[in-house]
Amino acid sequence: MLAPSDGFNDIARAIQLALAPVFLLTGIAGLLSVMAGRLARIFDRSSALIENRRALLLSVHTSLDREQDSLERRRRYTSLAITSSTIAALLVCLDIAVIFLELMFDTPMKWPIGILFIAAVLFLIVGLASFLREVHLAMKTTHIGLAPPPS
Numbered sequence: 001m002l003a004p005s006d007g008f009n010d011i012a013r014a015i016q017l018a019l020a021p022v023f024l025l026t027g028i029a030g031l032l033s034v035m036a037g038r039l040a041r042i043f044d045r046s047s048a049l050i051e052n053r054r055a056l057l058l059s060v061h062t063s064l065d066r067e068q069d070s071l072e073r074r075r076r077y078t079s080l081a082i083t084s085s086t087i088a089a090l091l092v093c094l095d096i097a098v099i100f101l102e103l104m105f106d107t108p109m110k111w112p113i114g115i116l117f118i119a120a121v122l123f124l125i126v127g128l129a130s131f132l133r134e135v136h137l138a139m140k141t142t143h144i145g146l147a148p149p150p151s
Contacts, residue, residue, distance in 0.1 A: 014103040018096045021117070025096075028089045028124065032082060035131055038138075039078045046071045070141040077134035084127035091120035 049064055049071070095116040102109040 010103050014100050017099050021092045021096050021099075021120075024120070025089055025092045028085055028092070031127070031131070032085050032089070035078055035082045035085065035127075038134065039075065039082065042071055042075050042078060046075075067141070070137065074134050074137050074141075077130045077137065081127045081130035081134065084123045084130060088120045088123035088127060091116050091123060095120060 046068065049068055052064065095113055098109055098112050098116060101107075102113070
């Protein structure tokens with residue numbers, strides 16, 4: 001049996017090195033799905049408030065204005081979370097590409113690979129922190145039950 005060529009071993013090594021970022025990419029994709037679902041619910045609730053505003057008395061409008069302001073803050077945090085997480089995913093994809101370029105051109109690229117990975121993790125941290133802030137804001141401003149919310 002013939003021994004595998006060095007080129008084959010290099011490609012196998014590059015694929016092994018790219019697996020960890022691919023798993024990170026899969027996790028980010030799952031987070032983006034959850035974040036997009038939350039953003040859709042925020043838009044749905046905002047639309048419902050706008051429709052209800054037309055049918056309600058003027059005295060109720062101040063309560064609706066507060067909720068609309070809260071939804072706008074939540075929308076901004078969710079949008080920031082989605083944007084940051086998407087940038088993180090793009091940086092991970094670039095990182096994978098650079099890993100393969102390093103192999104193809106037989107040029108050491110540890111600095112670009114490291115910088116791209118660190119940047120991806122930093123953007124992911126921003127995305128997760130924004131998502132966490134939105135969740136906390138939602139918990140603070142959403143009331144379940146028949147009792148009116150405290151003023």
